[in-house]
Amino acid sequence: MLRRTFVTAAASMLVALGMFHPAEAEERFITVASTTSTQDSGLFDALLPAFTAKTGITVKVIAQGTGQALDTARRGDADVVFVHAKAQELKFLEDGFGVKRYPVMYNDFVVVGPKSDPAGIAGGKDVAAAFKAIAEKKAPFVSRGDKSGTHSAELKLWTAAGIDLPAVRGEWYREIGQGMGATLNTANAMVAYTLSDRGTWIAFANKGDLGIVVEGDKKLFNQYGVMLVNPTKIPTVKVDDGQAFIDWLISPEGQAMIAGYRIGDQQLFFPNADDPKA
Amino acid sequence: MRDTTSLLPLIVRDLRLERDGRVLLDVPIARIQNRQRNVILGPNGAGKSLFLKTCHGLVPPTSGSIEFTRPASAADNRRKQAMVFQKPVMLRRSVRANFMHALAMAGVGWRERRRIATETMAQFGLSSLADMPARVLSGGEQQRLAIARAASLWPDLLFLDEPTSSLDPTASRQIEDMLEILHERGVTLVLTTHDLGLARRFADVILFFHNGRLVEESNAERFFTAPQTPEAKAFLEHRLFW
Amino acid sequence: MQQDAISTASILSLLLGDGGHFLGIIFLSLQVTITAVTCAGLVGLPLGAALALSRFPGRTVIIVLVNTMMGFPPVVAGLAIFLLLSRSGPLGDMGLLFTPKAMMIAQFVLVLPIIVALTRQTIEDLWTEYQDHLTSLGAGRLRSIPTLLWDARFSLVTTLLAGLGRASAEVGAILIVGGNIAGFTRTMTTSIALETSKGDLPLAMALGVVLMSLTLAINSLAYGISRVGARFSGKS
Numbered sequence: 001m002l003r004r005t006f007v008t009a010a011a012s013m014l015v016a017l018g019m020f021h022p023a024e025a026e027e028r029f030i031t032v033a034s035t036t037s038t039q040d041s042g043l044f045d046a047l048l049p050a051f052t053a054k055t056g057i058t059v060k061v062i063a064q065g066t067g068q069a070l071d072t073a074r075r076g077d078a079d080v081v082f083v084h085a086k087a088q089e090l091k092f093l094e095d096g097f098g099v100k101r102y103p104v105m106y107n108d109f110v111v112v113g114p115k116s117d118p119a120g121i122a123g124g125k126d127v128a129a130a131f132k133a134i135a136e137k138k139a140p141f142v143s144r145g146d147k148s149g150t151h152s153a154e155l156k157l158w159t160a161a162g163i164d165l166p167a168v169r170g171e172w173y174r175e176i177g178q179g180m181g182a183t184l185n186t187a188n189a190m191v192a193y194t195l196s197d198r199g200t201w202i203a204f205a206n207k208g209d210l211g212i213v214v215e216g217d218k219k220l221f222n223q224y225g226v227m228l229v230n231p232t233k234i235p236t237v238k239v240d241d242g243q244a245f246i247d248w249l250i251s252p253e254g255q256a257m258i259a260g261y262r263i264g265d266q267q268l269f270f271p272n273a274d275d276p277k278a
Numbered sequence: 279m280r281d282t283t284s285l286l287p288l289i290v291r292d293l294r295l296e297r298d299g300r301v302l303l304d305v306p307i308a309r310i311q312n313r314q315r316n317v318i319l320g321p322n323g324a325g326k327s328l329f330l331k332t333c334h335g336l337v338p339p340t341s342g343s344i345e346f347t348r349p350a351s352a353a354d355n356r357r358k359q360a361m362v363f364q365k366p367v368m369l370r371r372s373v374r375a376n377f378m379h380a381l382a383m384a385g386v387g388w389r390e391r392r393r394i395a396t397e398t399m400a401q402f403g404l405s406s407l408a409d410m411p412a413r414v415l416s417g418g419e420q421q422r423l424a425i426a427r428a429a430s431l432w433p434d435l436l437f438l439d440e441p442t443s444s445l446d447p448t449a450s451r452q453i454e455d456m457l458e459i460l461h462e463r464g465v466t467l468v469l470t471t472h473d474l475g476l477a478r479r480f481a482d483v484i485l486f487f488h489n490g491r492l493v494e495e496s497n498a499e500r501f502f503t504a505p506q507t508p509e510a511k512a513f514l515e516h517r518l519f520w
Numbered sequence: 521m522q523q524d525a526i527s528t529a530s531i532l533s534l535l536l537g538d539g540g541h542f543l544g545i546i547f548l549s550l551q552v553t554i555t556a557v558t559c560a561g562l563v564g565l566p567l568g569a570a571l572a573l574s575r576f577p578g579r580t581v582i583i584v585l586v587n588t589m590m591g592f593p594p595v596v597a598g599l600a601i602f603l604l605l606s607r608s609g610p611l612g613d614m615g616l617l618f619t620p621k622a623m624m625i626a627q628f629v630l631v632l633p634i635i636v637a638l639t640r641q642t643i644e645d646l647w648t649e650y651q652d653h654l655t656s657l658g659a660g661r662l663r664s665i666p667t668l669l670w671d672a673r674f675s676l677v678t679t680l681l682a683g684l685g686r687a688s689a690e691v692g693a694i695l696i697v698g699g700n701i702a703g704f705t706r707t708m709t710t711s712i713a714l715e716t717s718k719g720d721l722p723l724a725m726a727l728g729v730v731l732m733s734l735t736l737a738i739n740s741l742a743y744g745i746s747r748v749g750a751r752f753s754g755k756s
Binding site: 031036040044045058061075076178179180181185203204205206207 | 701702714718719720
């Protein structure tokens, strides 16, 4: 009796397993290496179903920092990269890993900080001055520290503020090596400043005491570009389907959807595929 | 149906078993006669169990030979003998499955296995326990299962290590009855025991061990009435402690 | 605020909303984990038993190695498999990276040492008890393995469940090799990591509660089986 129960249980477990074999693979899909900001802001959840409905191509998004996303593509594990760090993207092209870079959209970065505002920078428009004040007051600052687009933007801002980061960095400057959301969680918990893309910031649900302290400076501009991985370097790249995704992103339809993605009444991303210099 | 030619007698020659320089067994010659009830006596530590295991092939001797009169392949020799251990090994399965497993190991086909298991259980009064987990049986029931399980293999030669130790008189009696049945069936029995009463009632041949040596091997009646060695005499008078 | 509204109702609505999206995640988690543990069991149980019964030079070294592997850091395992399966790695042509299969492989690698090590211990103990009997029946070591595995079945189910526990709680390795792709390689643990990073702590917690409930169910099952096993072993 007991033995029969045992055998039955084991057998039904195996049957259940077999029944639910996923409808995985075999379908048409491409792999896109992208950034945590596009995923954490919810943009992809809004865009991808429309693209899939139109073309029958499923898009699998690996969300990483920009640097890591480009590395994933270099190893041949992605068909398309969709990131936001122009210098790194151009290097990627130059090394022959990308076919062509298309500007897609921009959003901007915001400096986020606690209500107590220990560096006294709230309400300012000059990000360089704000960064300078943070460094001088040694106010806690959380850095992504993960070679992401946001991280490289942050490093450029320190330079623009005339701060020699390696020389002044101390306990107040905390590199956590994680994505945007994790960084915001950390800043909230540590009562610290950080730099975030606006999209992730708006979508972020655990704001706590944090608020925007500096925004609107031109230096905070954040451009996204998309590239097909070069099939001459990586023969497994799905050229047609990957290009179809890129074409759709920069098409009037894709651009309109990007412009239409809102959280509450706020637009997060601004399409600018028509600006060749972006 | 059954191969009726026997392998016996079993002849043991110049058997020595040493471990860490200590001599555990020293048997210049011993004979296990066909269809006899051989009872091995001796005080604790005399080497009785070890002798059984060595004869059964579980413990390789340091030197010497253990030979059947009619030589056959090792697998054949193995199939024609069985052993019941002092602490019976009960598989974690039902009583019936314990029989089925032993028969499977002996190469019996599935249908036959079921039939023999059912028959053997009926013969030894185990049918009502057939679906019980073997390990929840009482000590006496476990011992009966172990003997019946060995019997189901129809061995020519059956070794039993202290089959009645730690059993109450009723259970001991049942075991003795089972051994009687096996004897009548023609199985050669070799058993160790501390129960002199059992030995007197049951034995045809006594092998008396002391300190690893086979001291006396004789007809049971003569052993009990006129032991030839001082050790045996002392043992029977309960004077031999070491 | 929403952070502290973690009631059963809110958990249910979070999980059942969004078109059964999260049921899919839970299902994928179970599927990956159960497949990995089943395969690890099919390989690990006989391997553990063989290791228990075999005697060869270097056996002790292997046992120590296997025991050490039980504590293999998942992230390291994940990275190693990532490098193997990457397009530029030796097995890249199979195109397995960022698929559920890759996650199954990672969990298989993590669970296998647990199953081998615990099986070896269990079977070795049982062998001490059964050796004379099985040898007497003429079963060699090799033929004894099925008998021992079957008779140790209740302990071994607990072993498999221990493997299942490790696999279902694991996030480091599957995040690396699966890529946490929505609807494809996103499991409960990687979702929890993701929702936490999105700051959606209630949803992360709701998934955590589901995961813990499953773990509780698994452990209850393990306890029940060990009780039945105790009956068969004649211990109660």
